[in-house]
Structures are given as structure tokens and as C-alpha cells.
Amino acid sequence: MTRPIAFSARIGGTAASPGALADRAVLAEESGFDQVWTGNDLFGHSGLVALVAIAMRTTRIGFGSGVMDPVSLHPAQIASFASALQELSGDRFRLGLGAGSDVFYSWAGLTPPPPVVRTRQAVIAIRALLEGRSPAGLEGVADGWTEQAVLREPRPTPIYVGALGPKMIEMTGRLADGALSLCLPPRHVFGVIEQITAGAEKAGRSIEDLDVAACVWVSISDDRDEARALLARHIAVYSGSLSTEALAANGLDPEEFARTQQLMLEGREDDAVASVTDSMLQLGIVGEAAEVIDQCGALIDAGARHISFGPPMAPDPGRALRLLGDQVLPALRAMF
Structure with a gap:
């Protein structure tokens, strides 16, 4: 693969406030990361308000929702929100979509279609809306859309899918711009890449067209035991x-x-x-900076092109971001 190497940080963690998440995004930008991703769970901490704060407090870094679900949020609302964030940030936003939790939906009395179906329907509909078109009549979307379903101010936005199972991963290869796949252990990313490649080829696309993030657990400290x-x-x-x-x-x-x-x-x-x-x-990447460099280097050497560092990171998330930014990312960029 020739796609440039990218590094991102999943900054949700235990920080509940939009201000705390925006602080972490600023630190990640200063530390040299290419992207940051926030969490967003039904009945959990909302990351949506934080996305606005991140857009306004950063200038360079890409940022994304990891992930919005198309059940508690209607696809039209998601598309409208994405377009507004693109305008606010100068086209730095990435829309992360996921199926969401059937358990959480049951608490709210929601009975959506199966996970792959509802996610596929949302990806197709949202892409059409972001391109200024109505989803009405498109193959694979849910019933009920009309020709009047058009955004007033659409703004194209890359769509990533939080994909875990084989069917969701294959669908991601066919339809999405990127994948957010939790890789436990990290080497699982190679199986993900194979499955996404197969899906992309079915649609006449190349794996080079997609940004496949190896979302790994990483714990880094100057003290390996810690x-x-x-x-x-x-x-x-x-x-x-x-x-x-x-x-x-x-x-x-x-x-x-x-x-x-x-x-x-x-x-x-x-x-x-x-x-x-x-x-x-x-299951994760663990150790001092040199060990993290070695483990990430092995993934990149074998073909990974985007490593997304996620919780637990360290007792002090800010310290973890600085260690990664000051020692790990420069070393990996120099190596590859």
C-alpha cells in the first residue's frame, strides 16, 4: 500500500466535558497527530458538542465522530450536522458512523433493522444528502424518502464506519471512505485489511481509496510496570x-x-x-516509548497505514499524548 501513514488519537476516555475534550484535541494537534476522534454513545457521554468545540479551538488537525448512530439520530440530521461542521472547520471533519447498541435501543423502545442493514442504509442516504441529492429511489436505502429530502447547504464529508464483524467490514469496503476497526490484538488489522479489500474490489474500488484505521489499545509510560x-x-x-x-x-x-x-x-x-x-x-500495545515504537513499527512494516491510539493510554492522558507526540510519532515518521 502506498497511502501515506497517518496517526490519530481517540480522546474520549473518561473526559465528559466538551472543554476537556477540546483541550485534548489541542494537545494532540500540538503533538503532531493527524486526526482525533471523540466517542458518542446513547445514554453515555455525548461527543457531539465537543466536536463543535474542537472545530473552533483547532486549526490543522482532522477530527471525527467515533461514532454517531443512525437510529437515535436520523440520517438527515447526521448529514446536516456533518455539513455544518465541515463549514465551521474548513473541511476538517470526518463523519464516523456505527450501528449502535441494540441493548441501548431497547432501553429507549427502539427496534431498528439489523446492524449491517441499518448502517448500509445510512451510509448510502447520508452520502447522497451530503452531495446535494435526495436518497429517494436509491438502491439500498430505507423506504420513505421523497424527492424533497434534500439538504439546503450540503457539504461533502468523508464517511467512516465503525466496523467489527466480517459483514460490516465487507460493506465498509464497498461503500465507505474509511474504517474504524477495533483491532484486538493489533495484528487483527491485517485480517480487516483483507476483508475491506475484498469489499472494495466487489465495488470496483481499491483499498487505496480507503483510510483504514487500526484502532488499538495503547498504554504508554516512562515506567513499563505502570x-x-x-x-x-x-x-x-x-x-x-x-x-x-x-x-x-x-x-x-x-x-x-x-x-x-x-x-x-x-x-x-x-x-x-x-x-x-x-x-x-x-490485546494492546504496552510499554515505554521504545517498545511502543517497535510494536507500531511492526504493524506499519507489515502494511498498516493508519494507527489510532486509544484508551487507556496512561494515568495522565495529556502525558500520554506528549510521549506519543514527542517520541513515538517522530520516530515512526522517520522510519517510514
Whole structure:
């Protein structure tokens, strides 16, 4: 692949306020990142207000929603919001879309179509709206659109999809401009690239047309033990949310994660963290700057062209961004 290498930071973390997220975006811009992405969850912290703050407080860096869902937000509203952010930021916004959570939807009494279907429908409809067209009559969109469904001030915006499963990844290759794929472990990105390539080729496109972000967990510190402990705690918290099939397919032992999850369920969090093995730590990138450089360098050397650094990062997210910006990114740019 010849696509330029990009580095982004997923800055949502535990920061709830728009001001805190904007502060992190400014720091990421100063630290040399190419993009930042905020979170946005139904019944969780909204990242939408923060996107406006980021647009107004930064000047260079690209920024995106990671991700909006097309169920609690109508595709027409999403397209309108994206166009406005493009105008406000000088075309630096990237629209991240995802299927959202069926559990959260059930809390709100929402019964949407299946995840791949609703995401596909939204991508096609939103792209048409952003190009100044109505989605009415387009193959693959939901019923009900009319010819009057046209934005007053459309502004083309790159569309990324938060893709995890094979069908969603393949659809992303066919229809989207980029992919936000959580890669646990990081080497999982190569399987994602293969699946996206297959989808792109079905649509007569090239993988070079897409920005495929390897969204990895990274824990970086001047103290390796501290970095390891932080990632171990993060893995313990999420040990019950990981696909056993995906773990096994990547050479990890699901039983190890099951034991850790059982300790979490018993309320023994410290014991659960202590049970995280070196093998389980392969889910993320961990260590001092030199170790992070080596691990990221291996991914880039094997074909990855966008690495997205996400939580837990470090006890101090600002310190993590500075370590990545001062030591890791310059070294990787010099190497590649």
C-alpha cells in the first residue's frame, strides 16, 4: 500500500466535558497527530458538542465522530450536522458512523433493522444528502424518502464506519471512505485489511481509496510496570465483552479471559487485574516509548497505514499524548 501513514488519537476516555475534550484535541494537534476522534454513545457521554468545540479551538488537525448512530439520530440530521461542521472547520471533519447498541435501543423502545442493514442504509442516504441529492429511489436505502429530502447547504464529508464483524467490514469496503476497526490484538488489522479489500474490489474500488484505521489499545509510560498495570486493568474490565471466537482466532486462550471475568463478577477486581497474563496483554500495545515504537513499527512494516491510539493510554492522558507526540510519532515518521 502506498497511502501515506497517518496517526490519530481517540480522546474520549473518561473526559465528559466538551472543554476537556477540546483541550485534548489541542494537545494532540500540538503533538503532531493527524486526526482525533471523540466517542458518542446513547445514554453515555455525548461527543457531539465537543466536536463543535474542537472545530473552533483547532486549526490543522482532522477530527471525527467515533461514532454517531443512525437510529437515535436520523440520517438527515447526521448529514446536516456533518455539513455544518465541515463549514465551521474548513473541511476538517470526518463523519464516523456505527450501528449502535441494540441493548441501548431497547432501553429507549427502539427496534431498528439489523446492524449491517441499518448502517448500509445510512451510509448510502447520508452520502447522497451530503452531495446535494435526495436518497429517494436509491438502491439500498430505507423506504420513505421523497424527492424533497434534500439538504439546503450540503457539504461533502468523508464517511467512516465503525466496523467489527466480517459483514460490516465487507460493506465498509464497498461503500465507505474509511474504517474504524477495533483491532484486538493489533495484528487483527491485517485480517480487516483483507476483508475491506475484498469489499472494495466487489465495488470496483481499491483499498487505496480507503483510510483504514487500526484502532488499538495503547498504554504508554516512562515506567513499563505502570503501563502494564494500566492495560491489565483495562483488559480485566472488558474481559467479558470480548468475542471468544475472535480471541481463539488470534491465538489467545478464551479460558484465561473467562477466569478474569469470573473474578470481576465476584467483585475481586484487584485479583482479576493480577490474573491478566502476558499473553492476554497482547490485546494492546504496552510499554515505554521504545517498545511502543517497535510494536507500531511492526504493524506499519507489515502494511498498516493508519494507527489510532486509544484508551487507556496512561494515568495522565495529556502525558500520554506528549510521549506519543514527542517520541513515538517522530520516530515512526522517520522510519517510514
